[in-house]
Amino acid sequence: MTHAAKNPVGRPREFDEDKVLAAAMEVFWLQGYDSTSMTDLLAATGLHKGSLYQAFGDKHNLFIQALERYVDEFRREMSVAVDQAESGLAGVRALMHKGIEKGCHGSDCNAGCLALNTLVDKGTADAEVVAVLTQAFVKRMALFAQAVARAQQEGSLRSDIAPEQMALMINVMSMGIVAILRGPMDEQQATVLVEDYLSTLKAT
Amino acid sequence: MTHAAKNPVGRPREFDEDKVLAAAMEVFWLQGYDSTSMTDLLAATGLHKGSLYQAFGDKHNLFIQALERYVDEFRREMSVAVDQAESGLAGVRALMHKGIEKGCHGSDCNAGCLALNTLVDKGTADAEVVAVLTQAFVKRMALFAQAVARAQQEGSLRSDIAPEQMALMINVMSMGIVAILRGPMDEQQATVLVEDYLSTLKAT
DNA sequence: CATATTTATGACCGAACGGTCAAGAAAGGA
DNA sequence: TCCTTTCTTGACCGTTCGGTCATAAATATG
Numbered sequence: 001m002t003h004a005a006k007n008p009v010g011r012p013r014e015f016d017e018d019k020v021l022a023a024a025m026e027v028f029w030l031q032g033y034d035s036t037s038m039t040d041l042l043a044a045t046g047l048h049k050g051s052l053y054q055a056f057g058d059k060h061n062l063f064i065q066a067l068e069r070y071v072d073e074f075r076r077e078m079s080v081a082v083d084q085a086e087s088g089l090a091g092v093r094a095l096m097h098k099g100i101e102k103g104c105h106g107s108d109c110n111a112g113c114l115a116l117n118t119l120v121d122k123g124t125a126d127a128e129v130v131a132v133l134t135q136a137f138v139k140r141m142a143l144f145a146q147a148v149a150r151a152q153q154e155g156s157l158r159s160d161i162a163p164e165q166m167a168l169m170i171n172v173m174s175m176g177i178v179a180i181l182r183g184p185m186d187e188q189q190a191t192v193l194v195e196d197y198l199s200t201l202k203a204t
Numbered sequence: 205m206t207h208a209a210k211n212p213v214g215r216p217r218e219f220d221e222d223k224v225l226a227a228a229m230e231v232f233w234l235q236g237y238d239s240t241s242m243t244d245l246l247a248a249t250g251l252h253k254g255s256l257y258q259a260f261g262d263k264h265n266l267f268i269q270a271l272e273r274y275v276d277e278f279r280r281e282m283s284v285a286v287d288q289a290e291s292g293l294a295g296v297r298a299l300m301h302k303g304i305e306k307g308c309h310g311s312d313c314n315a316g317c318l319a320l321n322t323l324v325d326k327g328t329a330d331a332e333v334v335a336v337l338t339q340a341f342v343k344r345m346a347l348f349a350q351a352v353a354r355a356q357q358e359g360s361l362r363s364d365i366a367p368e369q370m371a372l373m374i375n376v377m378s379m380g381i382v383a384i385l386r387g388p389m390d391e392q393q394a395t396v397l398v399e400d401y402l403s404t405l406k407a408t
Numbered sequence: 409c410a411t412a413t414t415t416a417t418g419a420c421c422g423a424a425c426g427g428t429c430a431a432g433a434a435a436g437g438a
Numbered sequence: 439t440c441c442t443t444t445c446t447t448g449a450c451c452g453t454t455c456g457g458t459c460a461t462a463a464a465t466a467t468g
Contacts, residue, residue, distance in 0.1 A: 010414025011464040032325060034238035038456060048417050050459080055415090059456065110327050116383065120324040121236060123314050123386040134388050161400055169400055172389075176380025179320065182327040184338050185376075196365055196373055200404040214444025215434040242426060252447050254429080259445090263426065 017055065018069075020045045024056075025066035029114040030106060032121060033063055064128050070114045071136035074102060078143055088151025089198070095144060096174050096194045103178040104187045112182045116175055144171050158203045166201070173197055221259065222273075224249045228260075229270035233318040234310060236325060237267055268332050274318045275340035278306060282347055292355025293402070299348060300378050300398045307382040308391045316386045320379055348375050362407045370405070377401055 023044045027036050038059060042049060056062040081098045085091035105111045115133060122129050144167035151157040157166070177190050185193075227248045231240050242263060246253060260266040285302045289295035309315045319337060326333050348371035355361040361370070381394050389397075 007466065008414075009412070009466050011416075013415070014464095032238070034236070037454080039454085049457080050418075051416060053457070112324060112327065117324055119387045120316060120321055120383055123316065130387070137388050158404075161403070165397075165400055169397060172380040172384055172397065173377050174380070175383050176376040176378070179324055179379050179383050180376055183323045183334070184341050193369075193373060193376065196369055199365070200362070204408065211436070212444080213436055213442070215446080217445070218434095241424075243424085253427080254448075255446060257427070 013055075015045075015047060015051070020047060020052075020055070021062075021066055021069050024062055025070050025114070028063055028066050029070070029117075030111050032117060034121075060128075064132060067114065067118060067129065067132050071132060074113075074115065075136065075139055075143070077102070078140070082143055082147050085147070087156065088147050088149070088154050089156040089202075091147035092144070092151055092157070092170060092201075093194065093198060095147060096170065096177070096198075097191070099174045099178055100181065100187060100190045100194070103181045110182050113175075113178045116178055120179070141167055141171060144168075152203075155203055157201050170201075217259075219249075219251060219255070224251060224256075224259070225266075225270055225273050228266055229274050229318070232267055232270050233274070233321075234315050236321060238325075264332075268336060271318065271322060271333065271336050275336060278317075278319065279340065279343055279347070281306070282344070286347055286351050289351070291360065292351050292353070292358050293360040293406075295351035296348070296355055296361070296374060296405075297398065297402060299351060300374065300381070300402075301395070303378045303382055304385065304391060304394045304398070307385045314386050317379075317382045320382055324383070345371055345375060348372075356407075359407055361405050374401075374405075 023046075024041055027040050027044045031040065038049065038052075041059070041062070042052065045052065047055075052062070056065060078095055078098050081094040082091040085094045099113065103111070103113050103116075115136060118129055119133055124130055141164070145164050148157060148167045148170065149163040152159045152163055152166075161169070177185075177193060181187070181190060227250075228245055231244050231248045235244065242253065242256075245263070245266070246256065249256065251259075256266070260269060282299055282302050285298040286295040289298045303317065307315070307317050307320075319340060322333055323337055328334055345368070349368050352361060352371045352374065353367040356363045356367055356370075365373070381389075381397060385391070385394060
């Protein structure tokens with residue numbers, strides 16, 4: 001029975017919840033969960049301690065919300081990219097490029113992917129994180145599988161591997177690329193790698 | 205001028221340095237650097253605070269040594285695996301399997317790879333970590349490239365991609381697999397994925 | 409205006425952190 | 439035996455951590 005009240009009683013918020021969440025997400029993204037202190041978050045959001053806790057709960061809660069925001073935004077971007085593609089193959093390529101682009105976020109261009117960073121960092125230890133990430137993974141897989149299936153129907157990708165399986169493979173390769181972007185590989189090399197990889201998937 | 209003295213002056217160590225390092229490595233592996241407290245390390249090693257600090261320096265120093273131990277051991281295992289292989293293709297397969305096996309270490313079978321975990325966690329922020337990991341990466345690449353080159357010469361892997369580039373690609377795929385082993389994928393699925401992937405690399 | 413309700417502010421808290429160090433114990437050398 | 443050196447033990451330290459809460463301020467309602 002919680003309908004959004006238009007004129008809520010009490011002192012109104014002085015901050016934009018989503019802007020705060022975006023700022024928190026950014027910090028978690030760049031620094032990781034453990035390395036991000038409440039002090040960092042307060043500085044980034046501009047809020048004071050009480051306000052942050054009252055609005056978002058504790059640090060872990062805030063992180064979960066920031067992570068959800070991230071995966072939603074990411075999926076939306078990927079969805080747009082694949083929808084704009086003029087072919088299945090172009091869609092697959094766009095998805096992989098979007099991942100690289102996302103991983104090359106920020107000034108140092110090696111922040112990586114918050115979802116992947118979190119997965120590798122926390123593994124299966126954190127149940128709430130697992131829930132968010134698995135759901136995100138399923139949706140992401142659907143995007144990949146759809147693009148792959150289309151490309152196979154168009155005859156541009158080989159058909160000797162089931163679309164779901166190929167989608168998984170491509171997804172995993174994407175994750176590998178994004179992971180290594182954190183270290184010894186740059187964006188350009190990653191792009192080359194994508195093309196090399198796609199060449200192994202093309203129909204003969 | 206530091207030749208190892210056979211009868212060093214002073215009270216002798218009561219612990220095996222390498223055993224302690226192995227224990228510390230294990231904890232860092234399972235929990236990650238930030239989530240591992242000195243208390244955890246003391247419990248795992250059985251040492252007391254002063255001894256640990258006196259023998260290994262501070263936490264970061266201990267971690268670097270543990271990481272070095274890890275990558276050395278890993279590389280040795282990979283080297284053995286590839287040397288035992290009866291063909292180039294078998295070597296490549298063995299390398300990928302070794303990575304999975306390593307990633308499925310421990311009871312929960314999802315500890316991942318300490319090197320990869322560290323790369324994703326720290327990125328380029330920690331200079332000493334970067335140094336260790338880049339050197340390890342180079343050596344690892346050499347192993348992969350050698351196996352790939354052999355397989356290409358034997359005609360079992362396609363030759364339209366330069367061995368170094370294909371080695372990089374395989375390496376990245378391996379990393380992706382190990383990364384996702386931390387989450388929604390199990391060892392068996394990973395093995396299937398390896399075969400699917402190798403099928404895309406085989407010479408036609 | 410009075411009251412109820414919500415938010416803003418920042419002082420404050422206990423716990424845990426990484427790290428230090430003084431005192432005692434165990435060895436070799438003189 | 440006594441001294442020097444190294445290692446062991448664990449008490450101790452200052453800092454930072456995540457988190458709480460009392461108070462003040464701002465709005466809607468009556």
